[in-house]
Amino acid sequence: MALEKKATLLIKNIGQLITMEGLVPRIGKSMSDLRLIENGGVAVAGDEILAVGKSDLVEGQSTLAEGCLVIDAKGMVVTPGFIDPHTHPVFSMTREKEFEMRLQGKSYMEIAQAGGGIRASVRDLRSTPFDILKEKTKERLDRFLQYGVTTIEAKSGYGLSTESELKQLEIIRELNQTHPLDLVPTFLGAHEVPDEYRDQKEKYIDILINEMLPAVTKDNLAEFSDVFCEEGVYTVEESRRIQKEAAKLGLQLKFHADELKSTGGAELAASMDACSADHLVYISEEGIKAMARSGTAAVLLPGTTFSLGGKKYAPARSMIEAGVPVALSTDCNPGSSYSESLPMIISLAALEMKLTAAEAISTVTVNAAYAIDRQDIIGQLKPGYQSDITIWNMSDYRELPYHYGVNLAAKVIKKGKLVANN
Ligand code: NIG
Ligand code: FE
Numbered sequence: 045m046a047l048e049k050k051a052t053l054l055i056k057n058i059g060q061l062i063t064m065e066g067l068v069p070r071i072g073k074s075m076s077d078l079r080l081i082e083n084g085g086v087a088v089a090g091d092e093i094l095a096v097g098k099s100d101l102v103e104g105q106s107t108l109a110e111g112c113l114v115i116d117a118k119g120m121v122v123t124p125g126f127i128d129p130h131t132h133p134v135f136s137m138t139r140e141k142e143f144e145m146r147l148q149g150k151s152y153m154e155i156a157q158a159g160g161g162i163r164a165s166v167r168d169l170r171s172t173p174f175d176i177l178k179e180k181t182k183e184r185l186d187r188f189l190q191y192g193v194t195t196i197e198a199k200s201g202y203g204l205s206t207e208s209e210l211k212q213l214e215i216i217r218e219l220n221q222t223h224p225l226d227l228v229p230t231f232l233g234a235h236e237v238p239d240e241y242r243d244q245k246e247k248y249i250d251i252l253i254n255e256m257l258p259a260v261t262k263d264n265l266a267e268f269s270d271v272f273c274e275e276g277v278y279t280v281e282e283s284r285r286i287q288k289e290a291a292k293l294g295l296q297l298k299f300h301a302d303e304l305k306s307t308g309g310a311e312l313a314a315s316m317d318a319c320s321a322d323h324l325v326y327i328s329e330e331g332i333k334a335m336a337r338s339g340t341a342a343v344l345l346p347g348t349t350f351s352l353g354g355k356k357y358a359p360a361r362s363m364i365e366a367g368v369p370v371a372l373s374t375d376c377n378p379g380s381s382y383s384e385s386l387p388m389i390i391s392l393a394a395l396e397m398k399l400t401a402a403e404a405i406s407t408v409t410v411n412a413a414y415a416i417d418r419q420d421i422i423g424q425l426k427p428g429y430q431s432d433i434t435i436w437n438m439s440d441y442r443e444l445p446y447h448y449g450v451n452l453a454a455k456v457i458k459k460g461k462l463v464a465n466n
Contacts, residue, residue: 050109053088056099059119063425069369069414070406088431091459125194125432127412132377133184134212137168139378162236169202185225187384192453194432201232213265224463231260234271253289261293269295273309302326314338320415324358336367341415345375346392360397371415372407394445401442431460
């Protein structure tokens with residue numbers, strides 16, 4: 045039967061077409077189910093997927109619109125455009141000096157307590173003009189796209205004043221409108237305590253609750269609220285208080301939890317029905333059980349352990365066994381993980397967390413979509429879903445973790461348009 049709409053894009057001769065249709069989120073063994081079609085094809089009408097199936101069949105069903113782009117994938121692998129559910133992309137100054145200090149033995153927290161870390165980024169962001177900041181951010185978005193990523197979550201958190209938090213969220217909004225990449229905005233006013241309130245954390249929390257949150261939500265500048273729940277930053281009680289107010293204003297919840305120590309952050313996230321809890325290197329047994337029960341996504345960030353020179357990675361296998369929906373992300377930020385490469389993160393997850401290639405692909409497609417509440421439009425190649433597609437220069441998807449440190453994204457399609465051609 046002929047398709048209802050004319051195709052504006054047809055991809056044929058796909059060696060392995062990974063559709064990811066089926067269970068959302070993927071938990072336990074279902075993470076290995078890629079719904080892979082050999083010798084597949086995809087037809088697209090504008091920003092929507094029309095059909096997926098065997099190459100001949102899809103081609104036979106399709107009526108090509110005038111100017112339809114036909115891509116012969118020549119046996120390559122095709123996946124849904126990858127999704128990065130945890131990034132901090134809005135910053136100007138980079139922090140390579142801190143990276144070197146860490147190589148010489150200083151810890152991330154020592155550098156932060158001495159006034160470096162997030163607070164150094166805050167001082168810089170406040171004094172950087174809007175347009176420069178926007179341009180620097182745009183360069184990072186370009187890189188995400190080149191590496192096969194078509195949607196990212198993007199956090200504020202380097203302003204820590206009403207004015208500067210809004211500045212970042214406005215940059216995220218403008219770039220979402222003008223850049224091919226989709227950005228899902230998160231308010232992270234509780235990323236640190238700014239210099240001027242160092243000894244008056246309570247006062248800063250009051251400002252965050254009474255001034256910042258209402259200003260952010262009034263203009264619909266964020267969908268999520270996040271806090272850095274960690275020893276030396278925000279306690280479980282403080283995090284709960286902030287997130288309760290955020291939820292009242294209609295924001296969904298995310299947490300930076302149990303990154304450097306076990307503090308009960310995962311349990312808190314589960315008890316508040318958070319969309320995700322992220323990092324989780326030191327998650328407790330109880331935390332794992334609680335997240336499995338609440339269906340809170342675990343966004344794991346092995347690039348952070350790697351770049352901080354740590355030895356301990358989040359216990360991904362225990363989480364998968366317990367039925368927690370696991371996603372992966374770069375955590376792209378100037379301090380603990382400066383990378384826009386999700387494929388590199390997949391290699392780390394394979395080597396250090398023992399994820400298979402199939403499981404890893406689940407984490408950056410359906411499960412990443414679930415972690416940002418976009419599971420109904422992205423993360424799968426399925427009729428009616430957004431036409432975000434990556435063509436990989438490989439004939440077997442298992443090359444993804446194995447062939448590391450190079451860019452294997454051959455073509456990236458966003459909303460039906462070819463946006464990267466490597
Ligand atoms: O996710 N953990 C807190 N926030 C970031 C680091 C931010 C920074 O160091 O600038 C993270 O790792
Ligand atoms: Fe982070």
